[in-house]
Amino acid sequence: MGSESDPNGAANTAPASAADARTYAVPAEVIVHGAIILDGDPSSFSIERADQWIAMAGGMVTARGRGDEWMRLTTSVPTASARAVQSQTRVIDAGGAYLAPAFVDLHCHGAGGFSTEDGQTGPAEPGLTDTGSAEPGLEDTGSAEPGLEEMLEVHRRHGTRALALSYVSDTVTGLCDSLTVGAQWARENPAVLGLHAEGPFLSPRFPGAHSPAVLTPPTAEAVAAIIAAADGTLAQITLAPELPGALDAIRTFTSAGVAVAIGHTSATYEQTARAFDAGASILTHTFNAMPRIHHREPGPILAAVDAGHVTLELINDGVHVSTPAARMITNLAPGRISLITDAMAATGMVDGQYTLGSLPVRVENSEARVLESDGSAGAIAGSTLTLDDAVRRAVTKVGMSPLEAVRAASLVPLRALGLIGEDEHCLLGIGMPAEYVLLDAEMNLLTSAGERNMAR
Ligand SMILES: [Zn+2]
Numbered sequence: 001m002g003s004e005s006d007p008n009g010a011a012n013t014a015p016a017s018a019a020d021a022r023t024y025a026v027p028a029e030v031i032v033h034g035a036i037i038l039d040g041d042p043s044s045f046s047i048e049r050a051d052q053w054i055a056m057a058g059g060m061v062t063a064r065g066r067g068d069e070w071m072r073l074t075t076s077v078p079t080a081s082a083r084a085v086q087s088q089t090r091v092i093d094a095g096g097a098y099l100a101p102a103f104v105d106l107h108c109h110g111a112g113g114f115s116t117e118d119g120q121t122g123p124a125e126p127g128l129t130d131t132g133s134a135e136p137g138l139e140d141t142g143s144a145e146p147g148l149e150e151m152l153e154v155h156r157r158h159g160t161r162a163l164a165l166s167y168v169s170d171t172v173t174g175l176c177d178s179l180t181v182g183a184q185w186a187r188e189n190p191a192v193l194g195l196h197a198e199g200p201f202l203s204p205r206f207p208g209a210h211s212p213a214v215l216t217p218p219t220a221e222a223v224a225a226i227i228a229a230a231d232g233t234l235a236q237i238t239l240a241p242e243l244p245g246a247l248d249a250i251r252t253f254t255s256a257g258v259a260v261a262i263g264h265t266s267a268t269y270e271q272t273a274r275a276f277d278a279g280a281s282i283l284t285h286t287f288n289a290m291p292r293i294h295h296r297e298p299g300p301i302l303a304a305v306d307a308g309h310v311t312l313e314l315i316n317d318g319v320h321v322s323t324p325a326a327r328m329i330t331n332l333a334p335g336r337i338s339l340i341t342d343a344m345a346a347t348g349m350v351d352g353q354y355t356l357g358s359l360p361v362r363v364e365n366s367e368a369r370v371l372e373s374d375g376s377a378g379a380i381a382g383s384t385l386t387l388d389d390a391v392r393r394a395v396t397k398v399g400m401s402p403l404e405a406v407r408a409a410s411l412v413p414l415r416a417l418g419l420i421g422e423d424e425h426c427l428l429g430i431g432m433p434a435e436y437v438l439l440d441a442e443m444n445l446l447t448s449a450g451e452r453n454m455a456r
Pocket residue numbers: 198208264285289
Protein backbone atom coordinates (compact mmCIF):
# COMPACT_ATOMS: atom_id res chain seq x y z
CA MET A 1 0.00 0.00 0.00
CA GLY A 2 1.08 3.49 -0.74
CA SER A 3 3.84 2.64 -3.19
CA GLU A 4 4.85 5.66 -5.18
CA SER A 5 6.17 5.97 -8.68
CA ASP A 6 7.87 8.83 -10.41
CA PRO A 7 5.02 10.73 -12.04
CA ASN A 8 7.38 12.15 -14.64
CA GLY A 9 8.92 8.85 -15.54
CA ALA A 10 7.42 8.70 -19.00
CA ALA A 11 7.13 12.41 -19.64
CA ASN A 12 10.35 12.74 -21.62
CA THR A 13 9.75 9.82 -23.91
CA ALA A 14 6.03 10.05 -24.66
CA PRO A 15 5.15 13.06 -26.79
CA ALA A 16 1.84 14.63 -25.93
CA SER A 17 -0.94 13.81 -28.33
CA ALA A 18 -3.87 16.06 -29.10
CA ALA A 19 -6.10 13.78 -27.07
CA ASP A 20 -3.90 14.27 -24.04
CA ALA A 21 -4.12 18.02 -24.26
CA ARG A 22 -7.46 18.21 -22.50
CA THR A 23 -5.99 16.57 -19.44
CA TYR A 24 -3.17 19.08 -19.02
CA ALA A 25 -5.37 21.51 -17.18
CA VAL A 26 -6.29 19.01 -14.49
CA PRO A 27 -4.19 19.67 -11.42
CA ALA A 28 -3.28 16.51 -9.56
CA GLU A 29 -1.32 16.69 -6.34
CA VAL A 30 -2.35 13.17 -5.44
CA ILE A 31 -3.53 10.36 -7.67
CA VAL A 32 -4.80 7.13 -6.18
CA HIS A 33 -5.32 4.33 -8.69
CA GLY A 34 -6.04 0.62 -8.60
CA ALA A 35 -9.00 1.11 -6.27
CA ILE A 36 -12.65 0.18 -5.97
CA ILE A 37 -14.45 3.45 -5.26
CA LEU A 38 -17.35 2.99 -2.85
CA ASP A 39 -19.30 6.07 -3.85
CA GLY A 40 -22.34 6.55 -6.05
CA ASP A 41 -25.90 5.43 -6.66
CA PRO A 42 -26.41 1.92 -5.22
CA SER A 43 -28.92 1.10 -7.95
CA SER A 44 -26.23 1.33 -10.62
CA PHE A 45 -23.25 0.27 -8.52
CA SER A 46 -21.32 -2.89 -9.22
CA ILE A 47 -17.85 -4.00 -8.31
CA GLU A 48 -16.09 -5.26 -11.39
CA ARG A 49 -12.37 -4.61 -11.22
CA ALA A 50 -10.17 -2.59 -8.93
CA ASP A 51 -9.19 -0.23 -11.74
CA GLN A 52 -10.71 3.03 -10.61
CA TRP A 53 -8.69 6.15 -9.90
CA ILE A 54 -9.16 9.57 -8.43
CA ALA A 55 -7.05 12.74 -8.74
CA MET A 56 -7.01 15.48 -6.16
CA ALA A 57 -5.56 18.95 -5.72
CA GLY A 58 -6.13 21.80 -3.31
CA GLY A 59 -8.21 19.50 -1.13
CA MET A 60 -10.69 18.88 -3.95
CA VAL A 61 -11.38 16.00 -6.33
CA THR A 62 -10.18 17.15 -9.76
CA ALA A 63 -10.72 14.04 -11.87
CA ARG A 64 -11.93 10.49 -11.56
CA GLY A 65 -12.03 7.56 -13.90
CA ARG A 66 -11.19 3.98 -14.78
CA GLY A 67 -8.28 2.14 -16.28
CA ASP A 68 -4.96 3.75 -17.20
CA GLU A 69 -6.33 7.16 -18.12
CA TRP A 70 -4.82 8.65 -14.95
CA MET A 71 -1.39 8.33 -16.52
CA ARG A 72 -2.22 11.15 -18.90
CA LEU A 73 -2.45 13.46 -15.95
CA THR A 74 1.15 12.82 -15.12
CA THR A 75 2.98 11.81 -18.28
CA SER A 76 2.14 14.71 -20.54
CA VAL A 77 3.76 17.85 -19.30
CA PRO A 78 3.79 20.65 -21.85
CA THR A 79 5.29 23.56 -19.97
CA ALA A 80 7.90 24.14 -17.34
CA SER A 81 5.37 25.49 -14.87
CA ALA A 82 3.08 22.54 -15.40
CA ARG A 83 6.06 20.24 -14.99
CA ALA A 84 6.81 21.88 -11.66
CA VAL A 85 3.27 21.22 -10.53
CA GLN A 86 3.23 17.68 -11.83
CA SER A 87 6.52 16.80 -10.20
CA GLN A 88 4.76 17.32 -6.89
CA THR A 89 2.20 14.67 -7.77
CA ARG A 90 2.10 11.66 -5.52
CA VAL A 91 0.92 8.55 -7.29
CA ILE A 92 -0.40 5.89 -4.99
CA ASP A 93 -1.23 2.36 -6.01
CA ALA A 94 -4.17 1.34 -3.83
CA GLY A 95 -3.46 -2.28 -4.64
CA GLY A 96 -7.12 -3.17 -5.07
CA ALA A 97 -8.29 -1.52 -1.85
CA TYR A 98 -11.65 0.16 -1.39
CA LEU A 99 -11.57 3.94 -1.59
CA ALA A 100 -14.50 5.51 0.28
CA PRO A 101 -15.62 8.93 1.45
CA ALA A 102 -14.21 9.62 4.92
CA PHE A 103 -16.72 9.03 7.68
CA VAL A 104 -19.22 11.37 9.32
CA ASP A 105 -20.52 10.79 12.85
CA LEU A 106 -23.98 12.08 13.75
CA HIS A 107 -23.63 11.42 17.48
CA CYS A 108 -20.35 11.78 19.35
CA HIS A 109 -19.64 12.97 22.92
CA GLY A 110 -15.87 12.87 23.04
CA ALA A 111 -12.58 10.98 22.79
CA GLY A 112 -9.00 11.25 23.92
CA GLY A 113 -10.05 12.17 27.48
CA PHE A 114 -12.14 15.08 26.26
CA SER A 115 -15.90 15.52 26.61
CA THR A 116 -17.86 18.16 24.76
CA GLU A 117 -19.09 19.50 28.11
CA ASP A 118 -15.52 20.19 29.22
CA GLY A 119 -15.88 23.60 27.67
CA GLN A 120 -13.23 25.94 28.96
CA THR A 121 -11.89 23.37 31.41
CA GLY A 122 -9.83 21.68 28.72
CA PRO A 123 -8.99 18.02 28.23
CA ALA A 124 -9.29 15.53 31.05
CA GLU A 125 -6.52 13.35 32.43
CA PRO A 126 -6.98 9.61 32.02
CA GLY A 127 -7.75 7.54 35.07
CA LEU A 128 -9.10 10.34 37.25
CA THR A 129 -12.55 10.07 38.74
CA ASP A 130 -13.32 13.75 38.43
CA THR A 131 -12.30 14.28 34.85
CA GLY A 132 -14.25 16.99 33.16
CA SER A 133 -15.90 18.14 36.35
CA ALA A 134 -13.56 21.00 37.14
CA GLU A 135 -15.56 24.17 37.59
CA PRO A 136 -15.57 26.38 34.54
CA GLY A 137 -13.39 29.39 35.14
CA LEU A 138 -11.10 27.74 37.68
CA GLU A 139 -8.47 26.85 35.15
CA ASP A 140 -9.71 28.81 32.23
CA THR A 141 -6.62 29.25 30.15
CA GLY A 142 -8.68 30.67 27.33
CA SER A 143 -7.81 27.77 25.05
CA ALA A 144 -10.31 24.96 24.90
CA GLU A 145 -9.19 24.02 21.43
CA PRO A 146 -6.46 21.52 22.39
CA GLY A 147 -9.02 19.19 24.00
CA LEU A 148 -11.32 19.44 21.02
CA GLU A 149 -8.44 18.92 18.63
CA GLU A 150 -7.37 15.81 20.53
CA MET A 151 -10.91 14.46 20.33
CA LEU A 152 -11.15 15.14 16.59
CA GLU A 153 -7.72 13.61 16.02
CA VAL A 154 -8.69 10.34 17.73
CA HIS A 155 -11.71 10.04 15.47
CA ARG A 156 -9.73 11.16 12.41
CA ARG A 157 -7.30 8.31 13.03
CA HIS A 158 -10.33 6.03 12.80
CA GLY A 159 -11.54 7.47 9.50
CA THR A 160 -13.94 10.20 10.67
CA ARG A 161 -13.54 13.58 9.02
CA ALA A 162 -16.51 15.39 10.58
CA LEU A 163 -18.93 14.91 13.44
CA ALA A 164 -21.75 16.44 15.43
CA LEU A 165 -20.68 17.34 18.97
CA SER A 166 -23.20 15.73 21.33
CA TYR A 167 -24.04 17.12 24.77
CA VAL A 168 -25.57 15.01 27.54
CA SER A 169 -28.52 16.40 29.49
CA ASP A 170 -27.91 19.34 31.77
CA THR A 171 -30.02 22.10 33.25
CA VAL A 172 -31.24 24.39 30.48
CA THR A 173 -28.86 27.08 31.77
CA GLY A 174 -25.94 24.65 31.91
CA LEU A 175 -26.69 23.33 28.44
CA CYS A 176 -26.93 26.86 27.06
CA ASP A 177 -23.51 27.69 28.54
CA SER A 178 -22.02 24.59 26.90
CA LEU A 179 -23.71 25.34 23.57
CA THR A 180 -22.34 28.88 23.60
CA VAL A 181 -18.80 27.48 23.80
CA GLY A 182 -19.60 24.77 21.25
CA ALA A 183 -21.05 27.30 18.81
CA GLN A 184 -17.67 28.98 18.57
CA TRP A 185 -15.96 25.62 17.97
CA ALA A 186 -18.49 24.79 15.26
CA ARG A 187 -17.90 28.10 13.52
CA GLU A 188 -14.11 27.78 13.69
CA ASN A 189 -13.68 24.11 12.86
CA PRO A 190 -15.03 22.55 9.66
CA ALA A 191 -14.73 19.09 11.25
CA VAL A 192 -17.55 20.10 13.62
CA LEU A 193 -20.73 19.77 11.59
CA GLY A 194 -22.82 21.27 14.35
CA LEU A 195 -24.01 20.66 17.89
CA HIS A 196 -26.32 17.92 19.13
CA ALA A 197 -28.23 18.43 22.37
CA GLU A 198 -29.12 14.98 23.73
CA GLY A 199 -31.78 16.23 26.14
CA PRO A 200 -32.69 17.54 28.60
CA PHE A 201 -36.24 16.94 27.27
CA LEU A 202 -35.97 13.17 27.86
CA SER A 203 -38.10 10.56 29.62
CA PRO A 204 -37.18 9.91 33.27
CA ARG A 205 -38.18 6.30 32.54
CA PHE A 206 -35.33 5.89 30.01
CA PRO A 207 -32.55 8.17 31.26
CA GLY A 208 -29.71 5.86 30.21
CA ALA A 209 -26.58 7.64 31.40
CA HIS A 210 -28.27 11.03 31.69
CA SER A 211 -28.72 12.52 35.14
CA PRO A 212 -32.47 12.09 35.94
CA ALA A 213 -32.39 15.25 38.09
CA VAL A 214 -32.04 17.57 35.09
CA LEU A 215 -34.62 15.93 32.79
CA THR A 216 -37.58 18.21 32.13
CA PRO A 217 -40.43 18.71 29.66
CA PRO A 218 -39.78 21.34 26.99
CA THR A 219 -41.20 24.82 27.50
CA ALA A 220 -41.32 27.47 24.81
CA GLU A 221 -38.84 29.56 26.82
CA ALA A 222 -36.35 26.70 27.19
CA VAL A 223 -36.59 25.83 23.50
CA ALA A 224 -35.99 29.47 22.52
CA ALA A 225 -33.04 29.75 24.93
CA ILE A 226 -31.36 26.65 23.48
CA ILE A 227 -31.81 27.80 19.89
CA ALA A 228 -30.43 31.23 20.81
CA ALA A 229 -27.43 29.86 22.73
CA ALA A 230 -26.37 27.65 19.82
CA ASP A 231 -26.64 30.65 17.51
CA GLY A 232 -27.29 28.77 14.30
CA THR A 233 -24.99 25.82 15.06
CA LEU A 234 -27.53 23.45 16.64
CA ALA A 235 -27.74 20.61 14.13
CA GLN A 236 -29.78 18.14 16.13
CA ILE A 237 -31.74 17.73 19.37
CA THR A 238 -32.92 14.48 20.92
CA LEU A 239 -36.23 14.60 22.81
CA ALA A 240 -39.00 12.33 24.08
CA PRO A 241 -42.22 13.08 22.17
CA GLU A 242 -44.58 11.95 24.94
CA LEU A 243 -43.55 14.83 27.20
CA PRO A 244 -45.99 17.75 27.50
CA GLY A 245 -45.15 20.43 24.95
CA ALA A 246 -43.00 18.09 22.83
CA LEU A 247 -44.94 18.47 19.59
CA ASP A 248 -44.73 22.25 19.77
CA ALA A 249 -41.01 21.95 20.52
CA ILE A 250 -40.55 19.70 17.47
CA ARG A 251 -42.22 22.29 15.23
CA THR A 252 -40.15 25.14 16.67
CA PHE A 253 -36.85 23.28 16.34
CA THR A 254 -37.52 22.05 12.82
CA SER A 255 -38.57 25.48 11.62
CA ALA A 256 -35.27 26.77 13.06
CA GLY A 257 -33.44 24.25 10.86
CA VAL A 258 -32.66 21.82 13.68
CA ALA A 259 -33.09 18.09 12.98
CA VAL A 260 -35.23 16.60 15.74
CA ALA A 261 -34.36 13.10 16.92
CA ILE A 262 -36.63 10.90 19.01
CA GLY A 263 -34.90 9.09 21.84
CA HIS A 264 -34.65 8.31 25.56
CA THR A 265 -38.39 7.85 25.27
CA SER A 266 -41.24 5.70 26.55
CA ALA A 267 -43.43 6.75 23.60
CA THR A 268 -45.85 4.38 21.90
CA TYR A 269 -45.89 3.73 18.17
CA GLU A 270 -48.69 6.29 17.77
CA GLN A 271 -46.96 8.99 19.82
CA THR A 272 -43.76 8.52 17.88
CA ALA A 273 -45.58 8.52 14.54
CA ARG A 274 -47.16 11.87 15.47
CA ALA A 275 -43.72 13.24 16.28
CA PHE A 276 -42.41 12.13 12.88
CA ASP A 277 -45.50 13.70 11.24
CA ALA A 278 -44.67 16.94 13.09
CA GLY A 279 -41.21 17.01 11.54
CA ALA A 280 -38.94 14.80 13.67
CA SER A 281 -36.61 12.89 11.36
CA ILE A 282 -34.10 10.80 13.35
CA LEU A 283 -34.34 7.94 15.87
CA THR A 284 -31.54 8.28 18.44
CA HIS A 285 -29.48 5.09 18.97
CA THR A 286 -32.20 2.67 17.83
CA PHE A 287 -33.03 -0.01 20.44
CA ASN A 288 -31.17 1.79 23.26
CA ALA A 289 -33.18 3.80 25.84
CA MET A 290 -36.61 3.10 24.36
CA PRO A 291 -39.33 0.42 24.56
CA ARG A 292 -38.44 -2.76 22.70
CA ILE A 293 -40.49 -4.07 19.78
CA HIS A 294 -43.56 -6.02 20.90
CA HIS A 295 -45.99 -7.53 18.42
CA ARG A 296 -48.96 -5.76 20.02
CA GLU A 297 -47.03 -2.67 21.12
CA PRO A 298 -44.72 -1.92 18.20
CA GLY A 299 -43.24 1.17 19.86
CA PRO A 300 -40.92 3.86 18.52
CA ILE A 301 -38.61 1.55 16.55
CA LEU A 302 -41.29 0.35 14.16
CA ALA A 303 -42.73 3.88 13.97
CA ALA A 304 -39.32 4.94 12.64
CA VAL A 305 -39.23 2.02 10.22
CA ASP A 306 -42.67 3.00 8.90
CA ALA A 307 -41.82 6.70 8.45
CA GLY A 308 -39.83 6.72 5.22
CA HIS A 309 -38.09 10.03 5.88
CA VAL A 310 -36.59 8.93 9.22
CA THR A 311 -32.92 8.07 9.73
CA LEU A 312 -32.19 5.37 12.31
CA GLU A 313 -28.99 5.75 14.34
CA LEU A 314 -27.24 2.49 15.22
CA ILE A 315 -24.41 1.88 17.69
CA ASN A 316 -22.97 -1.11 15.89
CA ASP A 317 -20.46 -2.33 18.47
CA GLY A 318 -22.10 -5.67 19.22
CA VAL A 319 -22.65 -4.52 22.83
CA HIS A 320 -25.34 -1.85 22.56
CA VAL A 321 -27.18 -3.86 19.91
CA SER A 322 -26.75 -7.55 19.18
CA THR A 323 -25.68 -8.56 15.71
CA PRO A 324 -29.02 -10.24 14.77
CA ALA A 325 -30.95 -7.15 15.93
CA ALA A 326 -28.61 -4.91 13.92
CA ARG A 327 -29.14 -7.17 10.89
CA MET A 328 -32.92 -7.00 11.33
CA ILE A 329 -33.02 -3.21 11.45
CA THR A 330 -30.68 -2.76 8.49
CA ASN A 331 -32.97 -5.04 6.49
CA LEU A 332 -36.10 -3.18 7.66
CA ALA A 333 -34.78 0.30 6.84
CA PRO A 334 -32.30 -0.04 3.97
CA GLY A 335 -30.51 3.18 3.08
CA ARG A 336 -31.70 4.87 6.30
CA ILE A 337 -29.26 3.48 8.86
CA SER A 338 -26.71 5.95 10.23
CA LEU A 339 -23.81 4.27 11.97
CA ILE A 340 -22.88 6.39 15.00
CA THR A 341 -20.33 6.00 17.76
CA ASP A 342 -22.03 7.73 20.75
CA ALA A 343 -18.36 7.81 21.79
CA MET A 344 -17.37 9.31 25.14
CA ALA A 345 -14.15 10.69 26.59
CA ALA A 346 -12.54 7.26 27.11
CA THR A 347 -12.52 6.56 23.38
CA GLY A 348 -8.94 6.09 22.29
CA MET A 349 -7.82 5.90 25.95
CA VAL A 350 -6.95 3.16 28.40
CA ASP A 351 -9.62 1.56 30.62
CA GLY A 352 -10.30 3.60 33.76
CA GLN A 353 -12.71 6.03 35.34
CA TYR A 354 -14.15 9.01 33.50
CA THR A 355 -17.23 11.17 33.63
CA LEU A 356 -20.13 11.54 31.23
CA GLY A 357 -21.87 14.83 32.01
CA SER A 358 -22.00 14.76 35.81
CA LEU A 359 -22.01 10.96 36.20
CA PRO A 360 -18.96 8.82 37.01
CA VAL A 361 -18.28 6.16 34.42
CA ARG A 362 -16.01 3.13 34.53
CA VAL A 363 -14.52 1.69 31.36
CA GLU A 364 -13.56 -1.99 31.49
CA ASN A 365 -12.49 -3.86 28.37
CA SER A 366 -13.53 -0.78 26.39
CA GLU A 367 -17.12 -1.07 27.71
CA ALA A 368 -18.31 2.13 29.44
CA ARG A 369 -20.88 1.88 32.24
CA VAL A 370 -22.19 4.31 34.85
CA LEU A 371 -20.48 3.70 38.20
CA GLU A 372 -23.20 3.25 40.84
CA SER A 373 -22.69 4.54 44.39
CA ASP A 374 -22.16 0.95 45.63
CA GLY A 375 -19.39 0.53 43.05
CA SER A 376 -21.39 -1.72 40.74
CA ALA A 377 -21.70 -1.21 36.99
CA GLY A 378 -24.93 0.52 35.92
CA ALA A 379 -26.35 1.62 32.58
CA ILE A 380 -24.25 1.60 29.43
CA ALA A 381 -22.71 5.06 29.26
CA GLY A 382 -21.96 5.93 25.69
CA SER A 383 -19.36 3.85 23.97
CA THR A 384 -15.71 3.72 23.05
CA LEU A 385 -16.63 2.75 19.51
CA THR A 386 -15.00 4.31 16.47
CA LEU A 387 -16.64 4.45 13.05
CA ASP A 388 -14.06 2.25 11.32
CA ASP A 389 -15.02 -0.58 13.68
CA ALA A 390 -18.72 0.12 13.16
CA VAL A 391 -18.29 -0.03 9.37
CA ARG A 392 -16.16 -3.17 9.51
CA ARG A 393 -18.69 -4.96 11.75
CA ALA A 394 -21.53 -3.81 9.49
CA VAL A 395 -19.95 -5.75 6.63
CA THR A 396 -18.27 -8.69 8.34
CA LYS A 397 -20.93 -9.45 11.00
CA VAL A 398 -24.18 -7.73 10.09
CA GLY A 399 -24.03 -8.45 6.37
CA MET A 400 -24.31 -5.00 4.82
CA SER A 401 -22.58 -4.56 1.48
CA PRO A 402 -19.37 -2.49 1.56
CA LEU A 403 -21.09 0.37 -0.31
CA GLU A 404 -24.10 0.31 2.04
CA ALA A 405 -21.90 0.30 5.14
CA VAL A 406 -19.79 3.19 3.90
CA ARG A 407 -22.89 5.20 2.99
CA ALA A 408 -24.30 4.55 6.47
CA ALA A 409 -21.20 6.26 7.88
CA SER A 410 -21.00 9.17 5.44
CA LEU A 411 -23.84 10.00 3.08
CA VAL A 412 -26.75 8.97 5.32
CA PRO A 413 -25.69 11.13 8.32
CA LEU A 414 -25.02 14.12 6.03
CA ARG A 415 -28.46 13.65 4.53
CA ALA A 416 -30.01 13.40 8.00
CA LEU A 417 -28.64 16.84 8.83
CA GLY A 418 -29.83 18.26 5.51
CA LEU A 419 -26.25 18.85 4.37
CA ILE A 420 -26.77 17.05 1.07
CA GLY A 421 -29.87 16.57 -1.03
CA GLU A 422 -32.16 13.57 -0.98
CA ASP A 423 -31.25 12.63 -4.55
CA GLU A 424 -27.48 13.00 -4.23
CA HIS A 425 -25.44 9.81 -4.13
CA CYS A 426 -21.93 11.06 -4.63
CA LEU A 427 -19.48 12.45 -2.07
CA LEU A 428 -16.30 12.08 -4.12
CA GLY A 429 -17.40 13.73 -7.36
CA ILE A 430 -15.29 16.28 -9.23
CA GLY A 431 -15.21 19.55 -7.30
CA MET A 432 -16.09 17.86 -4.01
CA PRO A 433 -13.78 17.72 -0.97
CA ALA A 434 -11.07 15.08 -1.36
CA GLU A 435 -11.70 13.51 2.02
CA TYR A 436 -11.48 9.79 1.80
CA VAL A 437 -10.21 6.60 3.39
CA LEU A 438 -8.79 3.35 2.05
CA LEU A 439 -10.09 0.04 3.37
CA ASP A 440 -8.86 -3.48 2.69
CA ALA A 441 -11.04 -6.37 1.54
CA GLU A 442 -12.01 -7.13 5.18
CA MET A 443 -12.92 -3.45 5.66
CA ASN A 444 -9.94 -2.69 7.88
CA LEU A 445 -8.97 0.96 7.73
CA LEU A 446 -5.66 1.55 5.95
CA THR A 447 -5.47 5.35 6.29
CA SER A 448 -6.64 8.14 8.51
CA ALA A 449 -9.37 10.46 7.29
CA GLY A 450 -8.35 13.24 4.99
CA GLU A 451 -6.19 13.67 1.99
CA ARG A 452 -3.32 15.10 4.03
CA ASN A 453 -2.76 11.71 5.62
CA MET A 454 -2.98 9.88 2.36
CA ALA A 455 0.62 9.62 1.34
CA ARG A 456 1.90 7.83 4.42
ZN1 LIG B 1 -28.18 8.45 24.63
